[in-house]
Amino acid sequence: MGRVDGFIELEGVEKVFQVRRRAGLLRRERREVRAVDGIDFRVPRGEMVGYIGPNGAGKSTTIKMLTGILTPSAGRLRVAGIDPSRERTRLARRIGVVFGQRTTLWWDLPLRDSYGLVRRMYRIPDSRYRANLERCVELLDLGALLDVPVRQLSLGQRMRGDIAAALLHDPEVLYLDEPTIGLDVVSKAKVREFLRDVNAEQGTTVLLTTHDLTDIEQLCKRVMVIDHGRLVYDGGLDGLHAVGESERTLVVDLERELPPIDDVPGARPVKVEGPRQWLAFPATRSAAPIVAAVAERYPLVDLSVREPDIEEVIARMYADRSAL
Amino acid sequence: MRLYAAVAVSGFRRYATYRVATAAGVFTNTVFGFIVAYTYIALWNERPHLGGYDRSQALTFVWVSQALLGAASLIGGGFQEELQERIRSGDIAVDLYRPADLQLWWLANDLGRAAFQLLGRGVVPLAVGALAFELTLPTSALTWSFFLMSVFLGILVGFALRYLVGLCAFWMLDGSGLSLLSVLLTMFFSGLTLPLTVFPGALGDVARALPWSAMLQVPVDVLLERRHGAAGLGAALGFQALWAVVLLLAGRGLQAVATRKVVVQGG
Known part of the structure; x- marks a missing residue:
């Protein structure tokens, strides 16, 4: 990413856990687990970055350090110029956090009461609190839910409630740890739209971890992939295809059933079904010469190009790493 | 400070939402009050002036115990299980990144709960007891206010003790054994099982010096005006305040160690 002025900066950050395990009756074995194993990245102010990786890759550990x-355990970490672990309380006023699987809301009380506590906790001035609450209520569709006890909310409603709670104090940075986990399609869409608005209008820097790659595709231009505690990719979503050696697929309909097309350079047949054939070629190459070559040699009726599936790309990336 | 006031109000309202549970609590306290009252009547008929109480004072002890059962968490309940569960599940992470002090947050929450339970679960059983039996209740408003002060200090001590027990969840995966031990110690050494003045010799002296006695024995004695005058009241309230300060400070210490453990080792 070059020398961007980082709002979030990590240099050689490590987190090593000591895990003690019972080995025999009294003997305990000590084992080191390197949850985060030397990570460097910078996120400039106002950017929205996806942070993805398989379970246990170190995503949540990174967020907890942030x-x-x-x-x-080692390395340098700064958020808005603050060392988080030294000045946790000062930083807390400037960041918002949503842990998708946990809640900051009071289970037994109406949503509104939890927001009242947030207001006191962050000492939000009245006018700003009212304006922010109004905006969240409108955009997240919380109007009818404010007086409902949190325990009666559905998962999607609770998540929207939690996201609003994290934004009432106008944080400059928002960490979202799986904000769409367990949500249905409509709720996911609502949450995404809201996050896009917050990022665009307030300039909030957003770091988003998720297992739902649609979140990333729809929200983030930049994505970082972590696996076994190391960054294995940091860049645009498109670049991921190059790194992941992903393939696009050319689907051709021929006039009649023919043997697999294996004489077009750069493409290989992956499937034949009657007159329809599937040819795979590297995602980084242009489809034009391949289409031209097929059209020249075969009786072509129709064709379409399918983009690679990002999930496959990432699945392949994870698999490669674990094979090392 | 306004934050913690708001937390206390929320703690109060949380418990106030469960009306059926409150009614069930009042019913249970009242029924138990009758059972224990008749047991005490039998006991005091056999041994009048046991522990220095006459029969009416002993019955007052019973009904005040029932009235304080919920507020002072004499048989458990309150925040401790919730704290343990949050530590065990990792939800404590949410509490830790908040710009608020963990101990004050839980204390405010628990004081709100206690205030509700004192009103919601305390007043009715005591009134029923006073109607059904001849109790020794003070007529002086001053004694009542000293009693309330003593109850407040007792609740502080109870909170501080249970906060220590709760924090142990950072080191123990299953805190249920420790919780049970804590409840048993509280039931016995607070005077809930029998007034601590009944125990003879060294056992009695030790029991009366331990912090649990600040939770019930001391407030009841203040109400019964067995601790009176500047010196008597000063000693009683001072004893409670001292334990409250010592245990709250111990809680802060343990909290610092626990937080460091989580922050450095990841729990």
């Missing part, structure tokens, strides 16, 4: 509830 909020200051975990201290890095």
Whole structure:
């Protein structure tokens, strides 16, 4: 990413856990787990970045270090110029956090009461609190839910409630740890739209971890992939295809059933079904010469090009790493 | 400070939402009050002036115990299980990144709960007891206010003790054994099982010096005006305040160690 002025900066950040395991009756074995194993990245102010990786890759550990509830074992970490673990409380006023699987809301009380506590906790001035609450209520469709006890909310409603709670104090940075987990399609769409608005209008820097790659595709230009505690990719979504050696697929309909097309350079047949054939070629190459070659040699009726599936690309990336 | 006031109000309202549970609590406290009252009547008929109480004072002890059962968490309940569960599940992470002090947050929450339970679960059983039996209740408003002060200090001590127990969840995966031990110690050494003045010799002296006695024995004695005058009241309230300060400070210490453990080791 070059020398961007980082709003979030990590240099050689590591987190090593000591895990003690019972080995025999009294003997305990100590084992080191390197949850985060030397990570560098910078996120400029106002950017929305996807942070993805398989389970146990170190995503949540990174987020916990960024909020200051975990201290890095090594390396340098700054958020808005603040060392999170040293000045957790000062930083807390400037960041918002949503852990998708946990909640900051009071289970037994109406949503509104939890927001009242947030207001006191962050000492939000009245006018700003009212304006922010109004905006969240409108955009997240919370109007009818404000007086409902949180325990009666559906998962999607609760998540929207939690996201609003994280934004009432106008945080400059928002960490979202799986904000769409377990949500239905409509709720997911609503959450995404809201996040896009917040990022565009407030200039909030957003770091988003998720297992739902549609979140990333729809929200983030930049994506970082972490696996086994290391960054294995940091760049645009398109570049991921190049790194992941992903393939596009050319689907051709011929006039009649023919043997597999294996004489077009750069493409290989992957499937034949009657007169329809599927040819795979690297995602980085242009489809034009391949289409031309097929059209020249075969009786072509129709064709279409399918873009690679990002999930496959990433699945392949994870698989490659674990094979190492 | 306004934050913690708001937390206390929320703690109060949380418990206030469960009306059926409150009614069930009042019913249980009242029924138990009768059972224990008749047991005490039998006991005090056999041994009048046991522990220095006459029969009416002993019955007052019973009904005040029932009235304080919920508020002072004499048989558990309150925030401790919730704290343990949050530590076990990792939800404590949410509490830790908030710009608020963990101990004050839980204390405010628990004081709100106690205030509700004192009103919601305390007043009715005591009134029923006073109607059904001849109790020794003070007529002086001053004694009542000293009693309330003593109850407040007792609740602080109870909170501080249970906060220590709750924090142990950072080191123990299953805190249920410790919780049970804590409840048993509280039931016995607070005076809930029998007034601590009944125990003879060294056992009695030790029991009366331990912090649990601040939760019930001391407030009841203040109400019964067995601790009176500047010196008597000063000693009683001072004893409670001292334990409250010592245990709250111990809680802060343990909290610092626990937080460091989580922050450095990841729990």
